[in-house]
Amino acid sequence: MGTPSIIALDFFGAAMENGEIPSIIQSIGYFGKTIQNDNISHSTEKVINCYSLRLVPEYMQLQIVSERLLATQVVKQFNWGYSIHLDNIASIDEYLKRQFKSKYRSIIRRYVNRLEHCFPIKYKLFYGEIDEKTYRFIMGSLHQMIIARFGQRKETHKEFHRWETLVNETRPKILNKQASLFVIYDGEHPIQISLNYHFDKILFSAISSYDINYAKFGLGHVEIYKQLQWCIENDHCVYEMGVGGMDYKRRWSNNIYQYQHHIVYRKNKPLTRLLANIEIVRISAKEYLKSKNVNELVYKLKDFIIKKKNDRGHSPQKVSITEVDVSVSITGYHTLELPKSKNHFLKKYMCDFLYSKVEQYSDVAILQSKKNQNIYLFKGKSNAQQLVFGNKKGA
Numbered sequence: 001m002g003t004p005s006i007i008a009l010d011f012f013g014a015a016m017e018n019g020e021i022p023s024i025i026q027s028i029g030y031f032g033k034t035i036q037n038d039n040i041s042h043s044t045e046k047v048i049n050c051y052s053l054r055l056v057p058e059y060m061q062l063q064i065v066s067e068r069l070l071a072t073q074v075v076k077q078f079n080w081g082y083s084i085h086l087d088n089i090a091s092i093d094e095y096l097k098r099q100f101k102s103k104y105r106s107i108i109r110r111y112v113n114r115l116e117h118c119f120p121i122k123y124k125l126f127y128g129e130i131d132e133k134t135y136r137f138i139m140g141s142l143h144q145m146i147i148a149r150f151g152q153r154k155e156t157h158k159e160f161h162r163w164e165t166l167v168n169e170t171r172p173k174i175l176n177k178q179a180s181l182f183v184i185y186d187g188e189h190p191i192q193i194s195l196n197y198h199f200d201k202i203l204f205s206a207i208s209s210y211d212i213n214y215a216k217f218g219l220g221h222v223e224i225y226k227q228l229q230w231c232i233e234n235d236h237c238v239y240e241m242g243v244g245g246m247d248y249k250r251r252w253s254n255n256i257y258q259y260q261h262h263i264v265y266r267k268n269k270p271l272t273r274l275l276a277n278i279e280i281v282r283i284s285a286k287e288y289l290k291s292k293n294v295n296e297l298v299y300k301l302k303d304f305i306i307k308k309k310n311d312r313g314h315s316p317q318k319v320s321i322t323e324v325d326v327s328v329s330i331t332g333y334h335t336l337e338l339p340k341s342k343n344h345f346l347k348k349y350m351c352d353f354l355y356s357k358v359e360q361y362s363d364v365a366i367l368q369s370k371k372n373q374n375i376y377l378f379k380g381k382s383n384a385q386q387l388v389f390g391n392k393k394g395a
Contacts, residue, residue, distance in 0.1 A: 004048040004272040006279055012055035012259070016197045016204045016240070019178055024051055024070065024264055029061040031087055031237060035200045040065050050275040051264040052283070055243070057081055058257040064264060071267045073276065075283045077259040078290040082249035084228065084239040092229045099254055111218035112225055118217075118354040119186040119361050123226050127180035127198075135171045138181055142193040145209035159207055170195065182227055184210075184219065192219040194227065203231055204240040213347040216355040220248050261287070318390035319349070324377070326384045333367035333377055349387055350378060357383040 014020040021028065021037040024047060028035040047070065054077070056062065064070050089095050096105045115121055126134075143163065159166060173179035177198060184192040194208035205227065210219040224239070231239050241249045243259065250256065261283050265276035336343045338350065346366065354361060359380035369375035376387045 004050060004266075004269065004275055006050045006052055006275055008052040008054070010055055011053040011262070012057065012242070016199050016202070016242075017179075017206065019199060022051060022053065024065055025062050026065045027063045029063065030057075030059055030202075031085060033201060033237070047266060048269055048272055050272055050279060051262075052279050053262040053264065054259075054283075055079065056260045056262050057083075058260055059083075059255060062262060069266060069268065070264055071276075073263045073265075073280050075261040075263070075280060075287060077261050078287050079243050079259040081243050081257050081259055082241040082253040083255045083257070084241075084253055085237065085255045086228070086231055086239065087237050089232060091232060092225060095228060095232075099252065104251070108218075108221050108225060111221050114355060114358065115184075115214075115217045115219075115222055117358065117360065118351075122185040122187075123183070124185065125180055125182045125227075125230055126174055128175065128177050130171065130174050130181065132171070135174070135181075136167075138183060138190060138193060139167050139170070141190045142195065142207070142209060145190075145193065145211060146207075148212050149209050173197070182223065182230075184222065184226070186214075192223055194223055196227075198236075201236050202238040202240050203227065203236045204242060206242065214351050215348075216352050221252075224248075224252055320388040320390070321349070322386045322388075324384045324386050326379065326382060328377070328379065328384050330365070330367055330377065330379065332370055334370055336366045336368050336376075338366060346376060346387075349376075353378045353380075353383075353385050357385075359383060 009022060011022070014022075015028075021035070021039065023037070023039050025037050026040050027037060047065075053062075058081075062072070064072060084095070086095070089098075096108065100108070126138075130138075146160075170179055174181065180196045180198065180203075182194040182196060183190050190211075191214050192208070192210040194205050197204045197206055205223075208220070208223060210223075228239055230236075238255075241253065263276050263279050263283070266272045336346070338344065338347055343366070350361075350364070350366065353359065354364065357380060359382065364378055364380045367377040367379060369377075374389045376389075378385045378387070
């Protein structure tokens with residue numbers, strides 16, 4: 001039968017991203033639902049390896065193919081996951097009432113309403129169909145968003161090392177309804193994108209980012225709000241956000257859970273049992289160190305090195321912003337268009353102006369002083385704002 005070995009698998013990644021379930025698992029139960037495995041091992045007698053399955057969500061129950069021959073040891077991981085359980089939720093408004101106090105509900109609705117008021121917003125979920133050109137454009141936009149967002153945070157994105165592979169593999173999954181792309185458009189310009197995976201009735205928001213110029217509008221909250229609407233309307237009972245305790249995940253989640261590490265092995269094979277015991281000790285020691293935040297030291301050191309590197313030669317942009325009377329004369333100014341690259345650095349300031357003053361983008365004139373090119377003016381229907389740049393970049 002051969003020599004037994006340890007087969008280590010990322011259960012969460014394999015299941016969510018590829019719909020793959022280890023052959024020793026007969027079915028998966030979650031929230032009263034069952035996923036049957038079409039790839040089970042029918043010959044349990046031949047199972048001699050030890051399976052080490054990391055990142056098993058606590059809310060999932062794994063049914064192994066033979067409890068008579070196989071045993072499972074569970075080690076709790078010091079990784080927490082965040083998800084939203086939607087059974088018996090009839091609408092997004094109902095979920096907001098259950099999850100948030102009135103003040104925070106108002107904040108979320110303000111993000112949505114103000115975004116839709118200020119810009120010609122469109123929402124699109126590509127699920128089951130997307131042409132190659134549109135797909136490449138959206139994935140390219142997502143890539144640029146991540147570069148800008150993580151550059152702002154001075155961190156590296158965990159998926160960048162396999163981005164080309166990800167791009168090549170994801171479109172077929174969208175066409176097969178194993179994945180989707182959710183996009184928020186300002187006109188024809190994507191401002192927020194989420195790459196999702198679909199596993200049974202679970203939608204996993206795996207990679208998402210947004211145009212940092214629109215930060216004031218809380219696009220992360222708008223994304224969740226709109227995707228929850230879609231899940232409720234399309235019979236998905238779990239909105240999964242995965243591992244990592246970002247504040248927005250904690251606020252939205254009604255199911256915060258701990259991941260588990262499952263070690264599955266043959267009971268009556270001494271060598272396999274020995275391998276399993278070694279693996280249990282190894283995993284337990286690793287999780288103990290994680291509980292003491294030892295692993296955080298490595299991440300902090302990497303981020304420190306990246307931040308020091310990115311800080312070299314960086315000088316912050318200086319700008320003075322002043323409210324002015326909307327009747328201000330514009331005879332000394334000429335009109336600009338933001339899409340032009342040399343004026344694009346104004347986009348963030350424009351978005352901030354629109355959000356705070358509740359003006360519509362189509363109603364705002366963007367002007368530059370004819371005498372001093374460091375002076376700009378935003379002039380809307382009811383509000384106006386002057387910007388004076390001391391160390392202007394991009395112009």
